[in-house]
Amino acid sequence: MGKGTTVSVVPCGTYDQEDVDRSVREAVRLAGGIGSFIRPGDRVLIKPNLLKARPPEDAVTTHPEVLRAVIGLVREAGGTAMVGDSPGLGDLRRVAEKAGMLPVLEEAGVPLVPFDDAVTVRSTGRFQRFEIARPLAEVDAVINLPKLKTHGMTVLTGAVKNLFGCIPGKRKVQWHFNTGVDHESFMRMLVELAALIRPRLTVMDAIVGMEGNGPGSGDPRKIGAVIAGIDPVAVDVVAGELVGVSAEKLPVIKAARAAGYGAGRMNEINLAGTPLETLRLNDFVLPPREHTEWSVPEWMRRSLKDALTTRPVIDSGACVRCGICEGHCPQQAISPAHGKLTIDYRRCIRCFCCQEFCPQGAISVGKGWALKLFRK
Numbered sequence: 001m002g003k004g005t006t007v008s009v010v011p012c013g014t015y016d017q018e019d020v021d022r023s024v025r026e027a028v029r030l031a032g033g034i035g036s037f038i039r040p041g042d043r044v045l046i047k048p049n050l051l052k053a054r055p056p057e058d059a060v061t062t063h064p065e066v067l068r069a070v071i072g073l074v075r076e077a078g079g080t081a082m083v084g085d086s087p088g089l090g091d092l093r094r095v096a097e098k099a100g101m102l103p104v105l106e107e108a109g110v111p112l113v114p115f116d117d118a119v120t121v122r123s124t125g126r127f128q129r130f131e132i133a134r135p136l137a138e139v140d141a142v143i144n145l146p147k148l149k150t151h152g153m154t155v156l157t158g159a160v161k162n163l164f165g166c167i168p169g170k171r172k173v174q175w176h177f178n179t180g181v182d183h184e185s186f187m188r189m190l191v192e193l194a195a196l197i198r199p200r201l202t203v204m205d206a207i208v209g210m211e212g213n214g215p216g217s218g219d220p221r222k223i224g225a226v227i228a229g230i231d232p233v234a235v236d237v238v239a240g241e242l243v244g245v246s247a248e249k250l251p252v253i254k255a256a257r258a259a260g261y262g263a264g265r266m267n268e269i270n271l272a273g274t275p276l277e278t279l280r281l282n283d284f285v286l287p288p289r290e291h292t293e294w295s296v297p298e299w300m301r302r303s304l305k306d307a308l309t310t311r312p313v314i315d316s317g318a319c320v321r322c323g324i325c326e327g328h329c330p331q332q333a334i335s336p337a338h339g340k341l342t343i344d345y346r347r348c349i350r351c352f353c354c355q356e357f358c359p360q361g362a363i364s365v366g367k368g369w370a371l372k373l374f375r376k
Helices: 017-032 064-076 094-096 099-108 158-166 171-179 183-197 230-241 249-258 298-308 322-327 352-357 369-375
Strands: 005-011 042-047 079-083 112-114 118-122 130-135 141-144 147-151 156-157 203-210 219-231 268-272 310-314 333-337 340-343 363-367
Touching: 005 017, 005 147, 017 064, 017 147, 017 203, 017 219, 017 268, 042 064, 042 130, 042 158, 064 079, 064 099, 064 141, 064 203, 079 094, 079 099, 094 099, 094 112, 099 112, 118 147, 130 183, 141 158, 156 230, 156 363, 158 171, 158 183, 158 230, 158 249, 171 183, 183 230, 203 230, 219 230, 230 249, 230 268, 322 333, 322 352
Parallel strands: 005 268, 042 079, 042 141, 079 112, 141 203, 147 203
Antiparallel strands: 005 219, 118 130, 147 156, 203 219, 310 363, 333 340
């Protein structure tokens, strides 16, 4: 990784099996070729985005055809594939079935591996230990299969953020709790986790992404590309450029630069394949991004937190009181009151877990009154 790392961008206009297979193969070839990532006999864990049980057309999860194509490449290289993840919401098998991946796995005879058990792994970064899913410690290689989507906390969620799913179950919530309102610390954690996992290859599904109220309730948006590379940071930089978001506006990339991990600038990346100008979107809809709380004095943070930050907002008309947001809030800041759910913004740490997991799309990213005033 670092200066000179290659990221490939290959057009793909549909999820037709032949189109996806052709585009994924070309993207991987341009990134170095599958033989440079996978050796004969390697046990390979493929990590898609399996956030929650939604059909492929909703663009919440990695498309099954992208998974099928990568499984084919692993086998051709002489590797043995397995697929695993830790969904934010729901049972892994049910999520994989709803996302259209289970039939692909059954047809290929590839096992679906739950991330239930954890092992502690030492790190040399700011965070000295991580509890990661046991299968990750038992394979020879990891291939990262993210989906390009918006996210209330990270602006975009892609290659680096997808690896957060390597932390099993409720342990992810604990990381939100531990880092609290310090978003910079949370981003640094994501970067150090990616450095620890060290995927051999990342193949991003940017054929149809998600804009607006992502990562679970936004709108599908055709982007028309497959992106591939070794360095997940570099892949995210290129993905951002593809949808009109510079690296300077991506908190994860800022954290990567501070940590000295990956290629966090376009001039450090060798682009292969189709020029970005031919595919770039200029009207991709992002969530509100004004987290100005983190750049003001401490006394102002405390006294004007609600006014100066973006925050989750519940649409009471769309909310069905399922209780999922309550159960996933690391601060227990959501509770029923007067016949509806309310958020205690004094306790809320703006992790947007509630917005991410709401099955009704009833929670969106809103602005405090000061942000609205400043924008006007």
